[in-house]
Amino acid sequence: MQTKYNNMALPEGGQPIEYANGKYQIPDHPIIPFIEGDGTGRDIWRASQRVFDAAVEKAYGGKRSVKWFEIYAGEKAFREFKTWLPDDSVNAARDLRVSIKGPLTTPVGGGIRSLNVALRQILDLYSCVRPVKYYQGVPSPVKHPEKLDVVIFRENTEDVYAGIEFKEGTPEAKKLISFLNDEMLKGGKKRVREDSGVGIKPISIFGTKRLVRYAIRYAIENNRKSVTLVHKGNIQKFTEGAFREWGYEVAVDEFRDQVVTERESWILGNQEANPGLTVEQNAALIEPGLEFGNDQFRQELYAEVKGVLDSIGASHGNGKWKQKILINDRIADSIFQQVIIRPEEYSILACPNLNGDYISDACAAQVGGLGIAPGANIGDGYAVFEATHGTAPKYADKDVINPGSVMLSGVMLFEFLGWSEAAKLIESSLEKTIQQKYVTYDFERQMPGATKVKTSEFATRMIENMK
Numbered sequence: 290m291q292t293k294y295n296n297m298a299l300p301e302g303g304q305p306i307e308y309a310n311g312k313y314q315i316p317d318h319p320i321i322p323f324i325e326g327d328g329t330g331r332d333i334w335r336a337s338q339r340v341f342d343a344a345v346e347k348a349y350g351g352k353r354s355v356k357w358f359e360i361y362a363g364e365k366a367f368r369e370f371k372t373w374l375p376d377d378s379v380n381a382a383r384d385l386r387v388s389i390k391g392p393l394t395t396p397v398g399g400g401i402r403s404l405n406v407a408l409r410q411i412l413d414l415y416s417c418v419r420p421v422k423y424y425q426g427v428p429s430p431v432k433h434p435e436k437l438d439v440v441i442f443r444e445n446t447e448d449v450y451a452g453i454e455f456k457e458g459t460p461e462a463k464k465l466i467s468f469l470n471d472e473m474l475k476g477g478k479k480r481v482r483e484d485s486g487v488g489i490k491p492i493s494i495f496g497t498k499r500l501v502r503y504a505i506r507y508a509i510e511n512n513r514k515s516v517t518l519v520h521k522g523n524i525q526k527f528t529e530g531a532f533r534e535w536g537y538e539v540a541v542d543e544f545r546d547q548v549v550t551e552r553e554s555w556i557l558g559n560q561e562a563n564p565g566l567t568v569e570q571n572a573a574l575i576e577p578g579l580e581f582g583n584d585q586f587r588q589e590l591y592a593e594v595k596g597v598l599d600s601i602g603a604s605h606g607n608g609k610w611k612q613k614i615l616i617n618d619r620i621a622d623s624i625f626q627q628v629i630i631r632p633e634e635y636s637i638l639a640c641p642n643l644n645g646d647y648i649s650d651a652c653a654a655q656v657g658g659l660g661i662a663p664g665a666n667i668g669d670g671y672a673v674f675e676a677t678h679g680t681a682p683k684y685a686d687k688d689v690i691n692p693g694s695v696m697l698s699g700v701m702l703f704e705f706l707g708w709s710e711a712a713k714l715i716e717s718s719l720e721k722t723i724q725q726k727y728v729t730y731d732f733e734r735q736m737p738g739a740t741k742v743k744t745s746e747f748a749t750r751m752i753e754n755m756k
């Protein structure tokens with residue numbers, strides 16, 4: 290542990306969070322690094338920090354406190370240190386284990402690669418956890434926003450975010466395209482156009498399994514009813530399709546007693562509805578069109594049905610499967626409409642990186658928007674909490690943006706520390722403030738009769754509402 294990071298001494302009276310044998314040890318006065326963030330991050334952080342401190346003070350009366358420690362990244366780091374992500378900021382996030390950050394700008398097209406992604410990859414924060422639920426009083430574009438209560442687990446280190454991309458026209462892109470055309474695709478009909486930019490999309494067994502494992506563990510610990518693997522495996526068979534396959538593998542190999550797959554549930558359900566059903570009849574029910582398949586396909590299906598009945602008929606049959614966590618999968622385009630029209634059927638969504646990025650903004654919209662969309666990036670021994678949204682630059686330094694997402698990311702942080710009293714205070718005062726129709730512009734424009742307030746005023750009212 291260093292005594293100074295970026296030339297700044299650690300705050301007095303604070304202690305580092307330790308991690309040993311898979312467990313965090315949380316002191317009463319932990320040092321928690323924060324990155325203010327670019328753009329609207331500045332307004333949001335200022336407001337959120339006041340609310341966090343007020344909640345901790347109210348909950349613990351000085352027995353506990355957070356010793357905040359600023360670390361620099363993004364534009365502020367570049368101004369101060371001429372580098373976008375100083376090594377010392379990463380060192381502090383690593384040494385102090387649990388931090389919170391505002392959004393950081395990533396230019397589109399050229400320029401620096403995402404600092405947000407870099408931090409996740411350097412600290413191996415493999416699971417991006419984004420809960421989406423409805424808070425009473427929040428305006429929403431759908432009729433029943435309260436029916437959506439999902440937690441998105443997004444793989445956070447690979448997929449197209451690996452950053453392995455080659456710009457069109459560069460020697461690297463030309464070399465890769467020649468390799469593909471002249472060797473890998475030689476003799477076939479497929480070719481990559483010479484004037485292409487090329488990106489690589491790695492999805493590994495290791496990365497997939499640890500993410501899905503994390504999501505299933507969460508489902509078990511939090512009494513969730515299902516885990517849905519969200520993929521585009523019909524088109525990208527060996528990346529997204531493999532994510533689906535490895536997701537099921539980890540579920541049945543490591544959580545056999547606690548889970549049932551959707552296909553298993555059909556087989557067991559068919560058998561229970563009609564105990565006289567033959568294996569062949571059951572197979573025909575789970576695979577419409579089976580009669581048109583070839584013999585090998587039919588035999589595989591029969592083996593699947595028999596395998597399920599033989600292996601888990603006793604442990605999961607007689608309706609017991611209904612008490613298990615359902616593991617199913619949905620193709621990514623389909624899930625976007627499913628969460629709108631059948632939100633109550635989904636609980637945990639486990640996604641490769643890009644699908645998780647897209648679906649988290651979309652789900653957030655359903656319960657009120659990006660102003661109320663928290664998140665956390667979690668690895669083994671490290672965590673960085675951050676909102677789902679970005680820097681919303683057009684509102685920077687105007688003191689108007691909704692600080693709700695970072696505040697709710699703080700709720701996640703305090704729950705993570707085991708400081709649930711502080712977490713509850715923040716969550717309930719946020720909900721109360723919204724119900725008083727005292728809201729920032731994003732909610733006010735959808736809420737007749739609401740008072741439009743500044744970011745800072747919203748925070749002040751929240752603190753008053755804690756009293």
Ligand SMILES: NC(=O)C1=CN([C@@H]2O[C@H](COP(=O)(O)OP(=O)(O)OC[C@H]3O[C@@H](n4cnc5c(N)ncnc54)[C@H](OP(=O)(O)O)[C@@H]3O)[C@@H](O)[C@H]2O)C=CC1
Nearest residue numbers: 392393394395396405659660677678679680681690691731
């Ligand atoms: N983790 C991170 O740090 C992330 C960083 N980014 C980066 O942020 C930059 C800007 O990205 P952009 O695509 O504009 O996406 P943003 O999420 O920053 O903003 C898009 C729109 O969402 C709404 N919004 C976002 N945050 C809030 C909030 N707190 N309260 C109310 N409304 C909000 C605003 O809508 P409206 O205009 O309707 O008011 C805003 O214009 C990019 O450089 C991007 O790479 C993006 C996502 C995550």
Ligand SMILES: O=C(O)CCC(=O)C(=O)O
Nearest residue numbers: 394395403405406646677
């Ligand atoms: O890193 C970025 O700029 C964007 C990241 C993003 O959209 C996300 O994490 O949801």
Ligand SMILES: [Mg+2]
Nearest residue numbers: 646647650677
């Ligand atoms: Mg995003």
